[in-house]
Amino acid sequence: MSLLPVEETLARLLADAEPLAAERLPVAQAGGRVLAQPVEAYHTQPPFDASAMDGYAIRADDVIITPTQLKVIGESAAGRRFAGPVAAGEAVRIFTGAPVPAGADTVLIQENTERLADGSIRVLQAVAKGRNIRRAGLDFGKGDMLLEPGRILDPAALSLAAAANNAVLHVVRRPKVAIIATGDELVAPGETPGPDQIISSNNLGIAEIIRIHGGEALDLGIVDDRIEHIETAIGAAINRGADILVTSGGASVGDHDLVHAALIRRGMALDFWKIAMRPGKPLMFGRLQGLRVLGLPGNPVSSLVCGHLFLAPLVSALAGRPYRPDIRTARLGADMPANDQRRDHIRAEIHPNDQGELVATPLPLQDSSMLSALARANGLIIREPHAEPARAGELCQVFMLR
CATH class of the missing domain: 3.90.105.10 (Molybdopterin biosynthesis moea protein, domain 2)
Incomplete structure (x- = not known):
């Protein structure tokens, strides 16, 4: 089977991915x-004319000439209006958000008044008609x-x-994404691994990608390398109503890579297997009883890079969310060798230089098992298949991770 180009991989994944019910x-x-x-x-x-300020509800015609004196006849507060009208020479103490009483056409801010001993106010400055009132329906x-x-x-x-x-x-209903991590070598975080075991981590990173892009992650745990146990886990994903099943590891060609075989036994129709990309060549996609199945590589970096590039847009599409990969132009911070037939995604530190241009400097080690390098990188330098050697300072495309 020939390696599928990245663009066609994404097109097949998203061919009929519409927002869920x-x-x-x-x-x-x-x-x-x-x-x-x-x-x-x-x-x-607002459902009524409301005051936009603390002050006094008045008639603007009463304060054309200042200073002048107005009689305070009551108070209008938010949730408790003044019931009567405002007549000539009168004012109502009013607070922000409170209904403007009938007869008043303006709110005079309290800073432009003096409160007198008899409870009336002296108006120190004229105010234009209609000021400081939010009319009914102003918002909607x-x-x-x-x-x-x-x-x-x-x-x-x-x-x-x-x-x-x-x-x-x-x-839109959030897509449910079941995650199965496979391998006798895996134990959960917090457990003590045996001499030949490692800590399972891919499922957690993949679950976070799912959450960020609007999905609900259903972590079905670690499944050992027994085909009947993998089939049981696949059945659990179906029974829990998953829209997508993501498997991590076991989808390659080794004697102990049993995920592909278990899925075929359950009736999966394989769409593609193996793509022209690094890291992430052993990527698998198929359909099983209406369930989309995405088999990610077991290597941590490969798994997460494929999650960013393929799972994120698929989850977004089913969740009805726009997906726009953050791809930018940068200058290379180091020389790059010629590339082979696979599209390469090189972990890099990407930062602006003194001129404000992004500079992408590849990390020295690119092994697909190194999570520390992926956590250090904030982007991926994209090297197209058969790209010629490139020198430091030349332009390149980068996929920003954060």
Whole structure:
């Protein structure tokens, strides 16, 4: 089987990846989700003419000539309005957000007044009619369409939906992504590994990629290298309603790489296996009973790089979220050799120089087992297949990780 180019790999992964069906959520639980239906205003905001300042509700005609004196007849506070009208020569003490009484057409800020011993006020400065009043409907009116489908409910959007009296919102269901880590050599963090074992970590990094891009990670734990146990774990992913199954390790060609065989036995239709990329050649994708199956390499760096490049856009598409890889232009910080037939993603430290240009300096060791190097890198230098040697200072493309 020939190696599949990266662009075609991504195209096949996303060919029919549409946002999942909608679900209803209380507005208090909908933060970060994607709207599946528009959000309508169920009332007018503000629902009345409201004061924008602390001061006095007055008639502007009464303060054309200053100083002048006004009689204070009451108080209007937020949630507790003054019930009567304001007549000529009168004022109502008012606070920010409070309803403006009938008859008043202006709010005079308290700094421009003096309170007198008899409770009246002396107005020190004239004010234009209509000042410091937020008119009813200034923000939105009942029946207005406020948010369109596809909008992520960020803090402002969520607050707007709530302010418009939406108690429940229709949002795209978060894709459920089951994760299976395979290998007799793996133990969970906190356990004591045997002499031939290592700590399982790929599942945690992959789960964080899923979370960041709007999915729900279902960690099914570590499965040993027995094909019947792997099949059982695959069945658990199906039973829990997973939309995607991600496997880590066991998808290559070794005698103990049993994931591929277990999936085929369960009935998976293989789409592709092995891609023209480094790190991450043994990437697998197929379909099983409506479940998308993505087999990631077992090497930690390969697993996470493939997660960033392929799993992130797939989860985003199912979650209804826009996905825009952060690809920028930089200058090489070191010479690069010619590349072979695989697209290379070289871990690099990428920082601006004195001229404000990004400089991408490859890390000295690129072994696909080295998580310390990946954590140190904040981006990947992209080297296309069969790229010619490049010198330091030449332009290159970089995929930013953070």
